[in-house]
Amino acid sequence: MPQNYMGSLVFDFDGERLFEPGDGDMNLIVNGIRFETHRYLIKRFKKWGDLSKLGPGPRACIVIMGGASAEDFMRMLRVLYSTTLEGPFEFDIPTLVSSLQIATEYEYPALRNYAIKHLKRAELTAIKRIEIARKFDLPSWEKPAFMDLCNRDESITEEEANILGVAAFLRVTEIREREQRRRGSRVDVEREGKAIKSELAEVDLNQGTDGPTFIPCT
Incomplete structure (x- = not known):
């Protein structure tokens, strides 16, 4: 125009x-x-x-x-x-x-x-919802959008950090790191459980083949 x-x-x-x-x-x-x-x-x-x-x-x-x-x-x-x-x-x-x-x-x-x-x-992306919420006084939009930012896998971009501001960015980063550690611990537990199941399955399969031979007494 x-x-x-x-x-x-x-x-x-x-x-x-x-x-x-x-x-x-x-x-x-x-x-x-x-x-x-x-x-x-x-x-x-x-x-x-x-x-x-x-x-x-x-x-x-x-x-x-x-x-x-x-x-x-x-x-x-x-x-x-x-x-x-x-x-x-x-x-x-x-x-x-x-x-x-x-x-x-x-x-x-x-x-x-x-x-x-x-x-x-x-x-709308989470950061766009936050931007609109702040600019036009829509506080009910912010919490769900922040939750999306904290739970998503992708890292916070520089542009998103600038929109969030220092305090909000640091808070989101802290929550994301804590959530990722929690997910990591849960994954480790799941992996350990799968390994134990696998070992038990191998024991069941080997029973009766590699075990000791019993000879009855006469």
Whole structure:
């Protein structure tokens, strides 16, 4: 997406425009990108709820100064406009995360809940769940994700360690080492048990062939 755009971008859904340029009644400007959109959708966000100050006409606009990028807004608008169409729709993880970010920052609870519900069903790595949980205040996501990190066989990568932070990384490493020692002890016990069974089986098989010969007394 270009960093600057003189006209307004009209949102499309799967390559088809939902409305013609000029049919929108307001604009969002994000990092120099102008999105033509509709007030009845944008006012669902609590922080943008009072649009009366914008005045009439399609040239009315809100300049967005926040953490979300123009690409985040493009993804979010895809979800927002899907509510005007017949579904159901499937959205990828980046689209859901962008929607969650904007819904959280600008206070649209229904959109936030929608994004969370669908992200729960998505195939996210443990570290991605932790990252999302921390960023969007989802504490119930963290414990299961940390358990997955502690129990998995693969080592913690440098990127994952940076996301975890020093304290959490050291704690996870400690738990992983303890779990690996426990597994190792269990494996040793299982191996010893198998060896004993094998020896007993050999004794049973050899009975009556290599044992002493008894001669009855006369």
